[in-house]
Amino acid sequence: MCTLEDQLEDGVSRFSEGPTAAVSAQAKAASADLKLPHADSRGWNSFLKGVLRKSWALDLTGRLTARDRVETLLYHGLCPGSNRDPRFPKLMPVKEFEEHVRTCARYSRPLPLKQALQPGVSGVVITFDDGYANNFDLVFPVLEKYRCPATIFLTTGFLDRSTPLWSDWLESVIMNAPPKNTLFQWRDLSLTLQLANHSQRTQIICEMRRELRALTIAEIQEFLRALETHLCVRYDWDTLPELLRPLTWDQVRTMRASGLISFGAHTVSHPVLSRCSEEIQTLEILESKRRIEQELGEECAFFAYPYGKGDDYTEITKRIVTDAGFKFALTAESGSTKPSSCNLYEVPRWGADITLNELSFLVAGGPAITGYLRGNEQH
Numbered sequence: 001m002c003t004l005e006d007q008l009e010d011g012v013s014r015f016s017e018g019p020t021a022a023v024s025a026q027a028k029a030a031s032a033d034l035k036l037p038h039a040d041s042r043g044w045n046s047f048l049k050g051v052l053r054k055s056w057a058l059d060l061t062g063r064l065t066a067r068d069r070v071e072t073l074l075y076h077g078l079c080p081g082s083n084r085d086p087r088f089p090k091l092m093p094v095k096e097f098e099e100h101v102r103t104c105a106r107y108s109r110p111l112p113l114k115q116a117l118q119p120g121v122s123g124v125v126i127t128f129d130d131g132y133a134n135n136f137d138l139v140f141p142v143l144e145k146y147r148c149p150a151t152i153f154l155t156t157g158f159l160d161r162s163t164p165l166w167s168d169w170l171e172s173v174i175m176n177a178p179p180k181n182t183l184f185q186w187r188d189l190s191l192t193l194q195l196a197n198h199s200q201r202t203q204i205i206c207e208m209r210r211e212l213r214a215l216t217i218a219e220i221q222e223f224l225r226a227l228e229t230h231l232c233v234r235y236d237w238d239t240l241p242e243l244l245r246p247l248t249w250d251q252v253r254t255m256r257a258s259g260l261i262s263f264g265a266h267t268v269s270h271p272v273l274s275r276c277s278e279e280i281q282t283l284e285i286l287e288s289k290r291r292i293e294q295e296l297g298e299e300c301a302f303f304a305y306p307y308g309k310g311d312d313y314t315e316i317t318k319r320i321v322t323d324a325g326f327k328f329a330l331t332a333e334s335g336s337t338k339p340s341s342c343n344l345y346e347v348p349r350w351g352a353d354i355t356l357n358e359l360s361f362l363v364a365g366g367p368a369i370t371g372y373l374r375g376n377e378q379h
């Protein structure tokens with residue numbers, strides 16, 4: 001698995017939101033026998049970062065680069081304890097997240113999103129996407145303990161229990177299907193599904209997630225309903241694993257009332273927006289904003305593009321987001337932000353499933369130093 005420095009070298013994000021990344025992480029977590037990501041591939045660079053972290057050097061770097069530089073971190077959710085749960089590879093152990101928060105506070109300054117994206121400001125912004133209930137049960141207590149601000153981006157159809165996150169829906173159907181080999185036909189597709197064991201199911205989920213991303217959200221939902229019928233399995237809100245349940249609006253209001261947590265929109269059904277018509281994109285974006293404003297009674301000013309890579313949204317998407325009145329829109333492309341000159345509708349975020357050494361290097365200004373040395377600072 002690549003290191004943060006690899007990302008900086010080739011400018012390509014590999015810590016990404018999205019189904020492929022999640023399944024990839026799942027496979028790696030399984031094969032690594034529950035070791036944390038990167039644990040067996042830290043190498044020389046990570047060793048050096050570890051040495052730096054234990055010395056004064058990163059504290060000094062943080063102070064030297066602490067001007068007009070914001071690092072935004074992207075998480076999804078947490079699981080209890082200090083070990084990964086192989087069933088939920090995208091969830092970080094709460095103990096690990098607590099160390100992340102302490103590291104951010106030591107080498108930088110955690111800030112609310114609205115305050116961070118102002119010219120000249122420097123700090124780190126913590127964000128969570130999708131709206132899992134574990135954000136209330138596990139994330140919020142840590143943020144309260146350290147008085148650390150964060151922004152959560154809500155997929156409103158998920159909170160309203162009207163539209164499952166399709167990636168979780170697919171996983172639920174495949175994982176709960178009877179153990180058999182079967183031929184599934186949908187439209188002109190014929191798929192042989194081998195469901196005899198866990199690794200075959202994981203492989204199918206990985207491949208289907210990759211293929212389904214090319215379809216519209218309506219087609220994905222039609223596909224999943226047909227798959228449910230074929231396999232005699234139903235996605236059931238009431239029997240969802242606790243860690244994959246959606247937040248309730250009461251939990252959202254409780255977090256908002258703390259003054260620590262702000263909320264942004266993340267569409268209604270989590271589609272790949274670039275695959276949607278302009279009409280559907282408008283509906284997804286405006287309706288998610290409207291629902292959050294209706295439930296919270298205040299303006300919803302932030303948006304995060306689902307999946308968030310450059311080909312997951314278009315110029316039309318950005319125009320709709322701008323016209324809707326959002327102040328900022330966040331991507332999942334890796335990079336630092338220079339608030340005085342950044343594009344406020346394409347604010348990059350670092351996938352935060354990284355080691356403490358990598359996180360320390362990142363929030364203490366590593367990208368700024370690396371960019372300065374290369375004459376190619378990422379904004």
Ligand SMILES: [Zn+2]
Nearest residue numbers: 129130306307
């Ligand atoms: Zn998302």
